[in-house]
Amino acid sequence: ELALTDTDCIFCKIASHEIPSTIVYEDDLVIAFDDLSPQAPVHTLVIPKDHYRDITDGVPAETLAAMTHAIDEVARAKGLTDGFRVITNKGADAGQTVMHFHMHVLGGKPLGEGLL
Numbered sequence: 001e002l003a004l005t006d007t008d009c010i011f012c013k014i015a016s017h018e019i020p021s022t023i024v025y026e027d028d029l030v031i032a033f034d035d036l037s038p039q040a041p042v043h044t045l046v047i048p049k050d051h052y053r054d055i056t057d058g059v060p061a062e063t064l065a066a067m068t069h070a071i072d073e074v075a076r077a078k079g080l081t082d083g084f085r086v087i088t089n090k091g092a093d094a095g096q097t098v099m100h101f102h103m104h105v106l107g108g109k110p111l112g113e114g115l116l
């Protein structure tokens, strides 16, 4: 089947290995790689290999399930036994900067009780 790709999208290029990244987990549907500008001791991004703008852009249930599985694999690989936080940004108010759906996995230290 046809892959959904945006030729100008940096995360599409990471998904296709055209741009290098530190890969933490990968399967047919998703890839997880360390954020270039980490906001916590562990800061890994989980993305679908297909291009969707954000969490509301018609992401198939199978892909969402693969992302959930990838989060579990990241937590295992990074030793996040005391927990972690998952964040996804959509749109301007959330400060989304890369318009390819991604989930941030943050952890490796106590993150505090607030959401922000």
Ligand code: 5GP
Pocket: 010, 021, 022, 033, 034, 035, 036, 037, 038, 088, 089, 095, 096, 097, 098, 099
């Ligand atoms: P957003 O603000 O869109 O939710 O988050 C985008 C994230 O992607 C940021 O945390 C930023 O550091 C990260 N990022 C942007 N470009 C690259 C890149 O080329 N490689 C990697 N590994 N991370 C990137």
Ligand code: ZN
Pocket: 005, 006, 009, 010, 011, 012, 013, 050, 051, 052, 099, 100
């Ligand atoms: Zn993309």
